[in-house]
Amino acid sequence: MADFLTIAAIVLLISLLLGLIRVWRGPGAADRMLAAQLFGTTGVGIVLLLAVITDNGALFDIALVLSLLAAVAILAFVRRLKLQQSAADASSLSTKNDTAANKKEGQ
Amino acid sequence: MIAFDILLGLGMLLAAAGVFWSADLFRAIVMFVVFGVLLALAWLRLQAPDLALAEAAIGAGLTGVLLLDTLSVLRAKKTAAGKLPPVDQQLLNTFTSTRACAAQNNHGKGHENLRFLAVGLLSLGILIALQAALFMRPEAAVNLPSMVAEGIPDAGIEHPITAVLLNFRSYDTLLEVAVLLVAVIIGLSLRIPSNSNEQQAPSSALIGARQAAYAGVISEDGGNDPILRNFTQRLIPLVLVTGGYILWAGSTMPGGAFQAGALIAAAGVIARLAGYNIASRVDQLLRFGLVLGFLVFLTVAASVMFGGRPFLNYPDGWAGSLIFFIEAMLTFSIGLTLLSLFVHSPGDGAEPNAKSSQRSVKSGSTVGSDNGVGNRPPGNSGKAEADHD
Numbered sequence: 001m002a003d004f005l006t007i008a009a010i011v012l013l014i015s016l017l018l019g020l021i022r023v024w025r026g027p028g029a030a031d032r033m034l035a036a037q038l039f040g041t042t043g044v045g046i047v048l049l050l051a052v053i054t055d056n057g058a059l060f061d062i063a064l065v066l067s068l069l070a071a072v073a074i075l076a077f078v079r080r081l082k083l084q085q086s087a088a089d090a091s092s093l094s095t096k097n098d099t100a101a102n103k104k105e106g107q
Numbered sequence: 108m109i110a111f112d113i114l115l116g117l118g119m120l121l122a123a124a125g126v127f128w129s130a131d132l133f134r135a136i137v138m139f140v141v142f143g144v145l146l147a148l149a150w151l152r153l154q155a156p157d158l159a160l161a162e163a164a165i166g167a168g169l170t171g172v173l174l175l176d177t178l179s180v181l182r183a184k185k186t187a188a189g190k191l192p193p194v195d196q197q198l199l200n201t202f203t204s205t206r207a208c209a210a211q212n213n214h215g216k217g218h219e220n221l222r223f224l225a226v227g228l229l230s231l232g233i234l235i236a237l238q239a240a241l242f243m244r245p246e247a248a249v250n251l252p253s254m255v256a257e258g259i260p261d262a263g264i265e266h267p268i269t270a271v272l273l274n275f276r277s278y279d280t281l282l283e284v285a286v287l288l289v290a291v292i293i294g295l296s297l298r299i300p301s302n303s304n305e306q307q308a309p310s311s312a313l314i315g316a317r318q319a320a321y322a323g324v325i326s327e328d329g330g331n332d333p334i335l336r337n338f339t340q341r342l343i344p345l346v347l348v349t350g351g352y353i354l355w356a357g358s359t360m361p362g363g364a365f366q367a368g369a370l371i372a373a374a375g376v377i378a379r380l381a382g383y384n385i386a387s388r389v390d391q392l393l394r395f396g397l398v399l400g401f402l403v404f405l406t407v408a409a410s411v412m413f414g415g416r417p418f419l420n421y422p423d424g425w426a427g428s429l430i431f432f433i434e435a436m437l438t439f440s441i442g443l444t445l446l447s448l449f450v451h452s453p454g455d456g457a458e459p460n461a462k463s464s465q466r467s468v469k470s471g472s473t474v475g476s477d478n479g480v481g482n483r484p485p486g487n488s489g490k491a492e493a494d495h496d
Contacts, residue, residue, distance in 0.1 A: 006108055006111065009111055010110055010111050010114065013111060013114050013115060013148075014114065016118060016144075016145070017114065017117070017118050017121070019141070020121055020122060020125065020141065023125065023134065023137050023138055023141055024125055024134070024138075026134065029133055032133065032134060032137040033137060035137070035141075036137045036140050036141055036171075039140070039141045039144045039145075040144065040167070043144040043145075043147065043148065043167075046148055047147075047148070047151065047159075050148075050151055050152075057360075058156050058360040058361045059151065059156060059159075061160065061352075061353065061356060061360070061361060061362065062147070062151070062156060062159050062160050062163055062361070064349055065160060065163045065164050065168075065349065065353065065366070065370065066144070066147065066163040066167060068342070068345060068346050068349055068370070068373070069164060069167060069168030069169070069346075069370070069373055070144075070167065070168070071338075071342060071377075072168050072169070072171070072172055072373055072377055072380075073140055073167075073168065073171040073172055073175065075172075075335075075339075075377060075380045075381070076171070076172040076175045076176065076380055077175055078335075079335075079380045079381070079382075080175060080176055080179040080380070
């Protein structure tokens with residue numbers, strides 16, 4: 001059983017490493033932020049698996065804290081950066097430049 | 108399990124490299140948050156659940172928020188680039204256009220490579236020295252873990268980490284709390300000039316937006332968004348209850364004042380981001396609340412001297428309850444400290460600014476706010492938006 005759980009933890013970790021590629025390549029800010037959310041959720045899963053594998057009940061608290069606070073970053077992203085960005089986009093200037101810069105940045 | 112550890116180490120290296128290699132600041136921040144989650148997992152694998160808990164609360168949660176906030180301020184400043192003092196301008200340039208500069212200096216390529224080589228060799232040397240130190244370390248003269256294990260029955264608290272932090276080495280923790288207090292006082296005093304500048308700025312729309320944002324308990328924006336409202340209404344109580352639980356759990360398992368304080372601060376940050384007007388209430392509580400933890404700690408530490416005991420030596424049988432009392436007060440102060448660093452950061456002022464400029468766009472007029480999103484010089488826009496996604 002422990003072997004099976006270990007393999008499950010490794011599979012989850014591999015999915016996190018694949019998430020790193022999405023954080024790096026983007027292309028959009030939202031893609032990167034959602035990949036970070038994947039890290040939060042999958043991280044909780046891995047912590048829970050480790051808690052069962054090592055039979056350490058204290059680790060459940062860490063999963064609890066991680067799951068509650070993973071949501072804070074995306075709140076900050078949506079409320080601060082997005083508000084500002086939509087204000088910038090609405091200012092009619094440089095919409096084309098934005099998309100051009102995005103393409104450049106996505107490489 | 109060894110495969111898990113190798114993959115985890117690899118992932119941490121990749122994430123760390125991503126933080127440093129990314130010219131786009133937003134990508135670097137996301138990489139940093141991601142690195143925080145991996146680091147928490149690494150602490151778990153190293154059997155340090157206390158550190159994992161702190162990393163999960165602070166590294167993966169609050170630091171990311173503070174960095175995103177900083178980025179939004181930098182962007183707002185950059186879009187108003189013409190109005191910046193030269194020093195800020197320089198700072199922004201170094202932050203945002205290092206890649207562009209490197210591409211322009213093509214003739215400096217060889218120089219660049221040489222520098223990479225020197226830094227690489229230096230890092231390799233440090234790595235080898237560290238490895239050597241690790242393998243050739245002498246036997247420890249004092250076995251600290253066994254000393255802690257012996258002292259636990261008298262410590263008044265079961266969890267060894269909390270016992271060390273608040274009983275055996277409470278002097279360190281007391282000074283740590285003092286350092287935190289000094290840090291937040293400096294942070295608060297730094298905010299005053301920018302605040303008065305904003306008040307001097309004669310932009311009625313900005314002030315109007317601010318008043319509108321601060322008028323109700325909940326600002327119009329946050330109140331109208333059902334997803335945000337429902338989400339935060341369910342999340343905040345959960346975070347607060349968990350904070351109390353983590354504080355309580357600190358006496359028997361990983362937890363304690365710092366982690367609980369981080370959770371309390373996170374609840375405040377969520378409320379602030381959702382548009383609840385907590386700033387004014389925090390201001391009233393602030394001066395008292397910030398010093399409360401340190402004052403209680405110092406009072407307890409000093410008052411035992413009346414009984415003829417040394418400084419910070421808890422009376423027999425009272426250690427457990429005194430430690431919990433100190434921890435509860437510390438949780439409050441630490442939570443307030445972290446929260447006030449967020450609430451009084453320039454980014455918090457940037458939100459009403461963004462609203463005011465949105466409004467000005469709607470009404471078709473430009474506002475002379477210090478944000479200046481609405482009236483950016485067109486020639487500069489391509490470069491200014493280079494790191495926008």
